[in-house]
Structure formats: C-alpha cells, structure tokens
Amino acid sequence: MKPMAKDKKKKGWNGFSLRPRKEMPEGLWLACPGCKEMLFRKTMEENLHVCPECDYHFRIDGPTRIAQLADEGSFEELGADLASSDPLKFTWGDEKYQDRIRVNNGDGRSHEAMLAGKAFIKGRPVMLAAMNFGFLGGSMGMVVGEKFCRAVERAVDEKLPLVVVSCSGGARMHEGVVALQQMAKTSAALARFDQAGGLYISVLTDPTTGGVAASFSMLGDVIMAEPGALIGFTGPRVIQQTIKIELPEGFQRAEFLLEHGFIDMIVHRKDLRSEISRLIDYCGH
C-alpha cells in the first residue's frame, strides 16, 4: 500500500492531482439555438423537446416522435428489420456505404431513416410513420420507400388514415437513381391511397427538403408544419451559392410557406396530437 501511495504522490507534480476531476455530467445543460438561453436538458425534454423560453423546436428522432404522438405502447412497427441491399455498392475513398448502415444502427432504436407502423392517436387508429434525421440525414433510400409503401398499402386495406412526419434532407445519394425512383414509388402509392379515399395528414418538421419534400411530404390532404421548420426543394446554402444573393430573412421557413400558400397550418408540437385527432374526426374516419 505504502509504495503505491508514494507513487501517487510522485505523479502529482506541482501539487496538482492527476486524478480526473469531478466534472459536470456532459450534456446536462445546452444552449437553445433560438434564444441562446442556457437550458436544463431534462426540462427541455419534458417539454416535448421544445425550448420553454422561445418555443424553439429541437429536432427529435423517430422513436421519440412516435412516443410523443402515439398513445403509450400502441405502436406496432411494420418492416422493422428491413435494411438496404446497397444496390450501387457505393464506396468513396476508403469508406463504404455498407459500413455506414451498420455503424448508424449502433443504438438499435433507429436503424433506418423511417419508422412506420400502426398506432393509436388519442384512441383513433392510424398508420403512423416518422422519419429519423439521425440516420444519414433522414435520407430516403429503398428502405424508406418500401416502409412507406407498405404502410400506405396497409392503410388502404384497413381503411386507416395515414399520418407521416417528415424530417429529411432528401433522396439518399448513396443509392443513386434507385433512391430517386423512391420519389415516384411513394407518390404512386399515394395516388392509389387517394383513389381509395384515404385521409393523408403530412406533418413537416425541421428540415424537410429535396426528394422528400418533392414527393410524399407535399402530397398531404392536409399539410401541417412545426413552427420555424425549414421546408423547400433546394437547401438555402445551395441556392445562395447558385444565385449569389443574400437570402431574405425567414426564407423557406414554415411561416414563409404558410404565407405563400403551400401548407395548411402551423402547429405547435404540444398541439399536434389534438390537431391530428380532430382532423381525423372531421374526415369521418
């Protein structure tokens, strides 16, 4: 024991201990990007991941979204084990797309950019799908397209309303034209759903751009958006690089789209459940 203690003393030069200092647990506090206020993470999370000061809506992943929207324990997932077959065998430098698919599902809760399944919202049965921005920017590849179409087909069969929460950067580059064609595939499935007389509520969250915005997100019978969500076809950075003009304040935000007539309403995250259930009641489902 004694020599050990001596060693420790020796190591601690200059009177400083080399033992790791007790620090604040990481991520306990965070700065709100909206009002720059320091927030206690737990308070923010309990407030549905919305800043209590300025109503800034933080991005949330698919499982959290479903937990917020669906009645507790009612979500029954469809095609949970689908994975991309990497049709292009996409590689860049030493990196492989296939490794990305694996690494990204480390936590197992969200291994693809969309979760879809049957759920209840305030006791009303719906087909619910939510996108997962954490997985490769929520990009749409073959798995997202497939899950979406299965959900739509099930909704047609069981005459359920369809609720889709979009949160995506667009089509998945790593799957090339196969990913691009998912835009056509999901839209075609929605055409059938439309003909069958189904109600489709599309919820746009920050961000909804590219191939997702230009396909199923914008085809809702009712389109609602969360406050401040970025929604558009081309991302603002690319537009700025192309036309080299300073973009106007609030460009491509949900309020901008409401003003230009492309969405029906802006709904605060805490009101989403009641707003969706009210719409379902109105449309007689």
Next chain:
Amino acid sequence: MKSRQGTSQPLQYLPFEEEVARIDQLIAQQGNEDSLHGKNASKIRQLQVRQTELLQKIYSNLSPWQTVQVARHPRRPILNDYLSLMFKDVHPLHGDRCFGDDKAITTALGQIGRHKVMIVGQNKGRDIKEKIACNFGCPNPEGYRKALLKMKFAEKFGLPIVTLIDTPGAYPGIGAEERGQAQAIAVNLMEMSRLRVPIVCIVIGEGGSGGALGIGVGDRLAMLEFAYYSVISPEGCAAILWHDGTQAPRAADALKLTAKELMQLGVIDAVIPEPLGGAHRNQHDTIYNVEQYIVRTLHQLKRKSIDELLEARYRKLRSIGEKCLNLAEIQPQIPERLSAKVQIEKAVQEAAEAKIEVQ
C-alpha cells in the same frame, strides 16, 4: 468526314479526344493541299480509318465522367432538333394558366410515325440568347405545372405522351421556392403515375435528379447510350463527400449514372444506341434511333388495355428497391425493438411462467 460532323462548323473536342482532334487536323491539312481524289487521297483515307478505329476504341469504354462530358457536349442534339427532325406537324402549346410560360419546358402536339402524341420536353437552348431564355434547361415550378396541364389535356383526348428529358436539375432560385418547386414536382409524380394514356420517357442528355423525374414517370423509361441520369450532380456529390468539386470524376464512378449501369440495376427499360463518336457527331442517326424506339414502343403500349397498362406501371414503380435485405443479413445481432406486439407477447409469456411457479 464532313458528312459525319453534320455541319461545317468546327467540332468542339472533349479532353479525352486529343488524338482524334490531331487526326482531324492532319486530314484538314492534306485536304487543303489537294482534294479527296488527288494524290493525297489514300493518305486521307488511311487517316480516316485510323480515326474511326480510335473513336470506336474511345467510345466503347467511356468512363462515367467522360459519359457526363459527352452528355453535356454543346453540340449534342437538344429538344429543338428533335422537334424539327423527329416530329411532324408540331403545334406548341404555352402557359400554365396560373403564373407564366416557362421556356425550359416545351409542350407541343405532334405526330411521330403514325401516332399523334403530346410532346413534353426540357429545352436547353443552343446559342447564348436561347440558353438564357430557357434558363439553361432548369425548369421553374410553372414549367412542371404547364407540363401537367398539357398532359391532362392529352389524357382527356387519349393522346399518348412522349417526354424528352434533358436538364441539369430543377432551378434553385428564390422565385422557384416561393412558387413551390417541391410541390409542383410532387404533384407531377403522383399524377403521372395514374394518367390514363401511355407515357414514354427518354433521357436524351442530362437527367438531373428531381428536375428530370418531374416529367419522367411513365410506362417506359429509356436512355440514350451516353446520356446520364443521377440523383445528384457529380460535382454536388463530390462537394459533399470530399468537400471538393474537382473530385467529380470519382463521384461519377460511385453514382452509377450511365445508361449501361442503370440498365443492369433494372431502373431503366432500354438503352438507345448512339452513332460512332456520340450523338453530337451525327444528330440525324441519333434522332432516327430515338424515333424508331418511340414508334415501336407506342405500338406495343397501345395494344394493351389502359387498366392493364396502369397496373403494370404501378407494379414497375413499386418494384424498384423492393428487394430490401433483412437486418440480420448485414448485422448478426439485432437489438430489441420497441414494438408493442413483442412487448405484450413477452409480458404474457412471463405472466404464464409466473403462474406455473405459483402453482
């Protein structure tokens, strides 16, 4: 050689055609001194044979990036060439009845073979004045809305639709976003999947992402041999992956954007051959090949009933990317999922076990 080039203007050579350009120069020198029937005739013919062999060699294994360069060649036939050479009796129709008339998308009634059709095509423009008017082939939302309006008109009167795709992408601008670029494309995708007339889509040059897809949903999708079709431009892809736009050739390799590769992936239905040395060396043959394909395909499609056609169209779209793998195949240990069904089953099982223990 002149007949192959089609016009008297000098051809612009692509970077990988240096040798071809040198031979052309040699021929020109010989030709200047003496005509084809003079004493240099045999030498000229020798050079021509060598050049043909060279072109065959180059164009039979173009790299994906070289294909992109051919597809963007300034002399490649554009929509206007097809309108004047492939269709008879062309009547352009203008305007989306809503905002304006986008010149990047041309819609016209026309006749091809014996078929009266609605033509919808993206136009890049030839000279600089035309290019500016056409916005360099980048459509705005009103272009897509115009296309849809004319396609619905075609549906009403049972005219098949032929779309010719040639765009770097939908226009990224403030106005385009204000007028709902995303919504315009989305609606086109949905409506084209259920239009009750045959639709043939052909990528004649650049197939740039959503901008191309916006008029590219139909019963058949074909590509010219050296056209490309991609989810993102190679430059854009390189900027994302390497933070460097000059890596575009590597990105083009990875994206699998050539007609041959897409055919192997099962995304497109046919590859239309181009003449020796690419479409820009012989517009007439290229357009003839496209015409043959369209006439033949329309003939096939018209024989089917429209309900059969729609079902086949849906099946075709639905099957792209249908063959997903099981997660277990790429990752042996699947973590527990948050499925209610699984949880309930587990709880029931546990309860059953507990009961047995009690007894």
